[in-house]
Structures are given as structure tokens and as C-alpha cells.
Amino acid sequence: MTLGLGPAEWQNVGLSLRVAFWATLVSLPFAMLAALALARGQFWGREALNIAVHLPLVLPPVVTGYLLLVLFGSQGPLGRAFETVLGLSFAFRWTGAALACGIMAFPLMVRAIRLAVEAVDQGLEEAAATLGAGRIRIFLTVTLPLMLPGVLAGVVLGFAKALGEFGATITFVSNIPGETQTIPTAIYSLLQVPGEEPAALRLIVISIVLAAGALVASELLARRVTKGVRGA
Amino acid sequence: MSVAISLRHSIGDLDLTVDCDLPGGLSAIFGPSGAGKTSILRAVAGLLTPDQGRVQVGDRVLFDSATRVAVPAAARRVGYVFQEPRLFPHLSVDGNLRYGQARAKGRALPLGFDDLVALLGLEGLLNRRPATLSGGEGQRVALGRALLSAPDILLMDEPLSALDTRRKSELLPYFERLRDQVGLPILYVSHDLSEVARLADTVVLLEQGQMRAVGPVAEVVAGGDTAHAISRDVAGGILRVTVAGFDEADQLSEMRIGDQALWLPGRIGAVGDDARLRIDARDVILMRDRPEGISALNVLPVTVLDIQAGPGSGALVRLDHQGQVIVARVTQRSVRVLGLSLGLSLFAVLKSMAVTQDQIGR
The missing domain is CATH 3.40.50.300 (P-loop containing nucleotide triphosphate hydrolases)
Known part of the structure; x- marks a missing residue:
């Protein structure tokens, strides 16, 4: 079944899902750390961290994309470091698209998770401490399960954002079919060519279905998890 | 420990x-x-x-x-x-x-x-x-x-x-x-x-x-020098007693302090159990002579340990009964009329029904 999509379009869909998956997966632990630090931490530079986390949300995406190009491009300091240490390059590759999407999704994930952390009753953590649980065990057995609905919400939000990311991606890694051309950039390309509207429309429908599916999935998951957490 | x-x-x-x-x-x-x-x-x-x-x-x-x-x-x-x-x-x-x-x-x-x-x-x-x-x-x-x-x-x-x-x-x-x-x-x-x-x-x-x-x-x-800190509403003595029996007909428990009997409403523990009663100072009446023809069931011989006047028109009288302390809250006028003084022997009267289940513990 092809749903009327050609191989190139399937490639766009597959690439978008891959990019969004890795973008979400890799930013999740960092987003959780940032959310915990912002919700609970008392340290110098907390406000600076807060601003840094939120910058991608308010900067023009093209600026974020340009900064990524400067830092993570093949000649950029971080780009070279990743290339030498991990053998991982970002420039004009799908990994770069994932990086751009991850950065753009990051603030949304942090905000959702932070709210969940702030909602966890610290009295329960105190109770766990008096029952002999150390900090790591308290986090794993009390804090984490209780903030799980928020983490899930953050993941879905981040995934949906990563699927739809356009500006930073196209600035950083361009629009190369089969390598960096995700659904939004493919739609953009198709709309530039007269007579390709039907193809663009097919991808637009796919976008809507994926986004709606993500929201429904998150709603169902959140309901199950909340049920488990609240015990009602 | x-x-x-x-x-x-x-x-x-x-x-x-x-x-x-x-x-x-x-x-x-x-x-x-x-x-x-x-x-x-x-x-x-x-x-x-x-x-x-x-x-x-x-x-x-x-x-x-x-x-x-x-x-x-x-x-x-x-x-x-x-x-x-x-x-x-x-x-x-x-x-x-x-x-x-x-x-x-x-x-x-x-x-x-x-x-x-x-x-x-x-x-x-x-x-x-x-x-x-x-x-x-x-x-x-x-x-x-x-x-x-x-x-x-x-x-x-x-x-x-x-x-x-x-x-x-x-x-x-x-x-x-x-x-x-x-x-x-x-x-x-x-x-x-x-x-x-x-x-x-x-x-x-x-x-x-x-x-x-x-x-x-x-x-x-029971107070003494600490009575000021405890609200006057709740001052009282605590008596340690032993359950001696239960009167089925009258639904009263018999408690004992030595050979002194105390009757309290309802069934309390089993014979031989120890219990503690908190006696509210306001539920205690003092009499110079052993009273006759009175509805209260419990009359205990006591001696005055000390008397604290005030605040207001009240006074707190601490009494000894076989080494245990009962506190009575009476008016200063009663202290004067009865001629209460340290070491005086008299009788403390306690209404059975004034002791609620909440005041009886193990």
C-alpha cells in the first residue's frame, strides 16, 4: 500500500520520523536534567540557564540554524571536535537535521517536564528518606514515577515539534533529497515547482495525520500513566 | 533505649x-x-x-x-x-x-x-x-x-x-x-x-x-509549677487504676486504686488490666465531710497538696490520693469558704458520667 505516495515521498516521511525520533531521544536526558535543575536547583547561574534553555523558542529559527552552522559545521569548533572524538559529522547530513530539531524541541520538553517536577510533593521524598532511601533511590522510585506523565507530555510535544521543524533545519543542513529533506522541507520544495501541488498536498495530509496521531497517543498514554500514579 | x-x-x-x-x-x-x-x-x-x-x-x-x-x-x-x-x-x-x-x-x-x-x-x-x-x-x-x-x-x-x-x-x-x-x-x-x-x-x-x-x-x-503553661480548660490529673469487675445490670466498670473503688460507665478492658483515667479538673467537687445521699458514685479521700489562685475567680487545687494526684478547679470563694489549706484532709467527688471513653486509656 503506497497511499498514493511515491518512493521519494516515502523517503521524506521515513527520514522525518528518524530525525524526530533521534532528536527526541537524545535531548530527553538533557531536558530532564535541565528541568530538574531549574525546578529544584539552587545554584549560581540558574537564571542564565533558564534563558539559554528558552532561547531557541524565541530566536528566529534561521538564527539558530546559522549558529549551528558556525558551531557544528565541518569547520566549526564543535563540529570538528565531534568528528575527531566520535566520528560523528553533522554538516549536510541527517544527523545535523536531528541536532537542529533536538535544539528547537528542547525548550518545549524542558517546560513540560519542569512543570511535572514542580508538581511532585517533596513531602513524599522526605518520607522516602526517613525510610532509608538515598538520593538516587528516591529519584528512581518516587520522583521519576511521579513526574512521568509530564515527561511523556514533553516527549510527545518535542517529537511533534521535531517533525515540523523547518527554519533551523534548512539553514543548517539545507534541503538534500534522501539526506536532509524532511517532510516540511520537501513540502517547501514542491511548492516552489509549478504543478507539484498534488504531491505537496499528500505530504501535508501525512503531516496532519502524524501530528494528530502523536497527540492522541500522548493523551492515551498520559491517561494510563496518570491513572497508575494517582491510583484512582 | x-x-x-x-x-x-x-x-x-x-x-x-x-x-x-x-x-x-x-x-x-x-x-x-x-x-x-x-x-x-x-x-x-x-x-x-x-x-x-x-x-x-x-x-x-x-x-x-x-x-x-x-x-x-x-x-x-x-x-x-x-x-x-x-x-x-x-x-x-x-x-x-x-x-x-x-x-x-x-x-x-x-x-x-x-x-x-x-x-x-x-x-x-x-x-x-x-x-x-x-x-x-x-x-x-x-x-x-x-x-x-x-x-x-x-x-x-x-x-x-x-x-x-x-x-x-x-x-x-x-x-x-x-x-x-x-x-x-x-x-x-x-x-x-x-x-x-x-x-x-x-x-x-x-x-x-x-x-x-x-x-x-x-x-x-497535673500542673504544679507548670499549670500556667497548660490551658486551664484541660488541666487535670491522671489516675492509674486496675480493672476489678463489670456490673452487667448497671453497665458500670469497677476500677480500683488500692482498696478504693471507682465506678465508670461502660465496659473497660478485662479484669486485672491496668488503665489510666484523665480526670478533668472541672469535673471534681470538693467536700469537707464524707457526703451522704449524693448521686455521684465516686468519693475519694484526699489531702491538699497545694492551691494556686487565679486567673480570674478560679483556683487550681492539687490533691493527693494514695500517692496519685487529682486536680480540682474550684472558685476562690470555695477555697475560702471551705477553709482549704495545705495538708487538709477532705473528699473529692467525681461524677462517673463525667469521664468519657476518650479519657480512659491503657
Whole structure:
């Protein structure tokens, strides 16, 4: 079944899902750390961290994309470091698209998770401490399960954002079919060519279905998890 | 196992100063709200670091600012029952009860899991979620959870204050059993004298962060130099009595202090049981001569220990009965008319029906 999509379009869909998956997966632990630090931490530079986390949300995406190009491009300091240490390059590759999407999704994930952390009753953590649980065990057995609905919400939000990311991606890694051309950039390309509207429309429908599916999935998951957490 | 607590700590504009050496059993920290009672428990548990001080439970020093010892909360082996149950909402009752067990390995539990579940009446609740429990059930689970972590000491912070009167009466017998059967030292914070009188062996009286008195419950509650700190509404004596029988026809229990009989309403314990009665000072009538033709069933010969006038038109008269203290609250006019003076022998009259079930403990 092809749903009327050609191989190139399937490639766009597959690439978008891959990019969004890795973008979400890799930013999740960092987003959780940032959310915990912002919700609970008392340290110098907390406000600076807060601003840094939120910058991608308010900067023009093209600026974020340009900064990524400067830092993570093949000649950029971080780009070279990743290339030498991990053998991982970002420039004009799908990994770069994932990086751009991850950065753009990051603030949304942090905000959702932070709210969940702030909602966890610290009295329960105190109770766990008096029952002999150390900090790591308290986090794993009390804090984490209780903030799980928020983490899930953050993941879905981040995934949906990563699927739809356009500006930073196209600035950083361009629009190369089969390598960096995700659904939004493919739609953009198709709309530039007269007579390709039907193809663009097919991808637009796919976008809507994926986004709606993500929201429904998150709603169902959140309901199950909340049920488990609240015990009602 | 004894508990030594000495603390100096400032919280806002309250200066907390505590220095006491408590024997085992149940020690109540009693005082009005805002006196700093909870801070003492938190300092013992390691949830609050006092400015200065020392906390020792048995032979373990948990905190000592002089030698920079501060055992982390997780390693202190304290069982803490908070005002609200604080059960983990994502775990079942069983999961909550077993939460502390992992760290308790190798230490003897005061009671085994099954025995404790039976003692606290939790058999039917094990598979339930905390959200479906009533307040009283939740607090019983919290108590079981604390005990199953094999603590050296149990800390209870007004565990009944969030419950209505009926639930309180349900829980009190569990606390009594716990005190008598488990043998752990218990620090019990309360601002309710009826709880303290029923449960405590030792009382620490705390007011505005300062310790006003510390001693056996009967001495502290009956006043003397501490009466000022206890609201006049709740002053009274505590009598230790033995159950001698039950009159089926009249539905009265016979209690004895030596060969003195006391009749109280309802069935109380079994013959031979010890019980304690808190006698409200306002329920005691004083008479110079043994009264005849009176409806009150209990007439006790007493001698006057001391008389404190005031405040207002009242006076607090402390009386000795076979070595136990009864307190009577009468008017200053009555003191004058009866010619009360130290050492005078007279009779204290106590209405049976004035003693409610809440005032009778084990």
C-alpha cells in the first residue's frame, strides 16, 4: 500500500520520523536534567540557564540554524571536535537535521517536564528518606514515577515539534533529497515547482495525520500513566 | 533505649531551645501550635539541620554540631509518621509497606510483616491504592510503613490532627498497643492534651520554642509549677487504676486504686488490666465531710497538696490520693469558704458520667 505516495515521498516521511525520533531521544536526558535543575536547583547561574534553555523558542529559527552552522559545521569548533572524538559529522547530513530539531524541541520538553517536577510533593521524598532511601533511590522510585506523565507530555510535544521543524533545519543542513529533506522541507520544495501541488498536498495530509496521531497517543498514554500514579 | 536531644535553632522569629534526656516509652512533645514541636522531630530525623546541638538515640549519635557529626536522614533509622500519611500514590498499600524493607535487611524488625499487618488491621487493604483509603486507614498504613523500616525510634507528628473525632478514637487503641507491644522509644508531637494524657509516659512541655517542663505525664499534666503553661480548660490529673469487675445490670466498670473503688460507665478492658483515667479538673467537687445521699458514685479521700489562685475567680487545687494526684478547679470563694489549706484532709467527688471513653486509656 503506497497511499498514493511515491518512493521519494516515502523517503521524506521515513527520514522525518528518524530525525524526530533521534532528536527526541537524545535531548530527553538533557531536558530532564535541565528541568530538574531549574525546578529544584539552587545554584549560581540558574537564571542564565533558564534563558539559554528558552532561547531557541524565541530566536528566529534561521538564527539558530546559522549558529549551528558556525558551531557544528565541518569547520566549526564543535563540529570538528565531534568528528575527531566520535566520528560523528553533522554538516549536510541527517544527523545535523536531528541536532537542529533536538535544539528547537528542547525548550518545549524542558517546560513540560519542569512543570511535572514542580508538581511532585517533596513531602513524599522526605518520607522516602526517613525510610532509608538515598538520593538516587528516591529519584528512581518516587520522583521519576511521579513526574512521568509530564515527561511523556514533553516527549510527545518535542517529537511533534521535531517533525515540523523547518527554519533551523534548512539553514543548517539545507534541503538534500534522501539526506536532509524532511517532510516540511520537501513540502517547501514542491511548492516552489509549478504543478507539484498534488504531491505537496499528500505530504501535508501525512503531516496532519502524524501530528494528530502523536497527540492522541500522548493523551492515551498520559491517561494510563496518570491513572497508575494517582491510583484512582 | 533512651533519647537525648539538645538543640538550639532559629526559625524566623522563633528561637528553639531544647535540652532533654528522655527515657524509653512514649514521650509526648506537647504545646500550642507554632511552639516548634515539629522542628524537634525534623531535627531528630535529619530533615532539618539545627544551628547547634546534639541528638543521640540509644548509643548512636545522629547529630553533633561540636564534632561535626550529621548522619544523613536515610541512615538515621527513624520511623517518621507525618501529619498526613504521605503514602506513595503510585504504589499499592503493600508496596508502600515494603518500601523501607530493602534498607532494613539484617536488622530485627520490632514485629514481622504479618504480625504488624494484623496489629494495625491492614489485612483487607494490602492491594488497595492510597487514593482509595480513608484518612484513618492511610495513617495506619503510614505507621506500618515506618515500623517496617526497622527504626530505632518512632517519630509521630500530630498523626491524628487531620482526622475527625471518630477516626481519632479508632486510632488511639492502635497507638496504645504499639506503645505497649513494640517497645520502641516514641516521640509523639501533639497539641491535644487528651491524646497526651492517654498515650504518654513522659511529657515535654514546649511553649514558644522554650522547654517549660519535662517529666512523667501525671506530674506534668497535673500542673504544679507548670499549670500556667497548660490551658486551664484541660488541666487535670491522671489516675492509674486496675480493672476489678463489670456490673452487667448497671453497665458500670469497677476500677480500683488500692482498696478504693471507682465506678465508670461502660465496659473497660478485662479484669486485672491496668488503665489510666484523665480526670478533668472541672469535673471534681470538693467536700469537707464524707457526703451522704449524693448521686455521684465516686468519693475519694484526699489531702491538699497545694492551691494556686487565679486567673480570674478560679483556683487550681492539687490533691493527693494514695500517692496519685487529682486536680480540682474550684472558685476562690470555695477555697475560702471551705477553709482549704495545705495538708487538709477532705473528699473529692467525681461524677462517673463525667469521664468519657476518650479519657480512659491503657
